[in-house]
Amino acid sequence: MLRVEKLNYEVKGRKLLRDVSFQIRKGEVLALLGANGAGKSTLMKLLCGEYKPTNGVVTLHGKKLDSYDPRILARGRAMLSQQQHVSLAFTAGEIVMMGRYPHFKSSPSLTDKEVVNEVMALCGVDTLADRVFMSLSGGEQQRVQLARTLAQVWENPDSLLLLDEPISALDMHYQQKVLAIAKALSRKGFIVVLVVHDVNFAATYADRVIMLKHGRKLFDGTPVEVLNPANIYTVFSVEASVELNPRTLRPYIRLEEMPVDAFKINSKLSTDHLKHVPLKQRREQLLAQDPYLSISEQAEVLRVPEAELWMMDKGRHVNFINQSLESIIPKLSSLGEVSVYTRNACCTQKTVQQYTTAMNDGYAPHISTQSPIVNALRHDLAEWHAGFLVKEVGDEGLHFFDDKGMLIHGLQLCDTSDRDAFCAITAWLEAKQDEKPQFGPSSTAAKHHPQSNNPASQNAKEEIGINEVRKIFAEAVANSAMLEITTMNRGCVHSYIGTIKNLIDQGFRYMIKDDRMELELRLPLVEHIFRSVSSAEEDVLEFFDQHGVLALRISNRSKEKQIATSRSVRGNVVI
Structure with a gap:
């Protein structure tokens, strides 16, 4: 048996392997999977004795590796290196x-x-x-x-056979043959550990799979247990579907095509020829290829402001909000309860609430409290450029954009909204006749929002994977924990304080959905997730987008804050 206990390897303060533990019995094939730099080859070099662990122990057949006579160990352990x-x-x-x-x-x-x-x-x-x-x-x-x-x-059938990418340079026939040889030897008693990049080879030939990321063991189990779309995305950042082979009862992984826009990655390519093709025609061609793209995804591919596509869709059902932007905000409280949303690159947060307005140093906090939740919005109107009032039946609402035409905030009427008040706002806008707003060229340049330098961000942070986030959410549901969920962008900070109930995991999309709150988290657009403990002993999760901008913060409220929140809710106090 090969046993690995809390193995760590560090070079000049950089941790290449962290607390890795597992054991393999005779007759098993273990496949190590992970992206480049995940720690697979480092682990193999520790197992073969080329590296000495910073901490931890490796034992083979109950005896530490460094206690073996080198010549005897060489007869029972062999390593095929990458280079x-x-x-x-x-x-x-x-x-x-x-x-x-x-x-x-x-x-x-x-x-x-x-x-x-x-x-x-x-x-x-x-x-x-x-x-x-x-x-x-x-x-x-x-x-x-x-x-x-x-x-x-x-x-020697008691041997440990270590194969680090043994098929990387081989043709299809020898790829299959090499792995078949490894599996055949394992059935005679060999312990086989191999590194492969093809997840289907691991699914076919391995008895167990360990998936590594950033030097940590994230997943460990049989191919059926480990190789699912969520885990594959967590480790490799690729979309995939998994089917069970009815003949072998092993998973088969089908990778989805990864879309890449050449104009986005190559600044030297000219887009002049696209100017002569009408936007409507280009959009139709795009949707013919992928009809499920959202408006924001369409805008990114077409390299146009998102607001342009909104105007194209809504047409005559739109009233423009330009010069009237600041004047319309106080009128929102007349609508009663509405479905309010705030959006950024990574997520969209929605709550059902009523606006109440109080101006303060350029910010307009619109806050309401309703048991058992507390909702809070803080708007920076300096970052708001224009909006659309949509009066299409069944889709009435107001939607606000920044100067690049990116949707940042909005509201839609719900069953309990005051539709007479909405008609009054519509009549007021039609009388003022705001002009069609103009938007600057679309830009992906990151601009930090007011909350991106929260003190909690300055504490010691540990990067974690989405699978650990799933566990945290599941524990919060089981324990009815009070969470503070804050979504933020350039012009808005949107908070919800309360418990969560319904978790929906769609692999590439993760949702928290209840009657009065919904959070949709688009996992492919989340670059980093950090976990830290704030000075108030709150457990804090911070989600950063691909430009390093803080998009979402979730904290487990301390007991003192939960009591304060409960009191404020019972007293209907605006916080």
């Missing part, structure tokens, strides 16, 4: 014979020669025995090195 440096003119046969060095002192025995011939034939390199190793192709060199590795432990 093999051969500078002298050895032949392929001589390279493979090197694997037998632990088994003889001066000259190889008949058994040594038989083993070399057998493994070279198995790896398809027997005809290359007299060829100079450096003259071989990359795939041929890899197969020669595999034969050398196998020769080292060939007759």
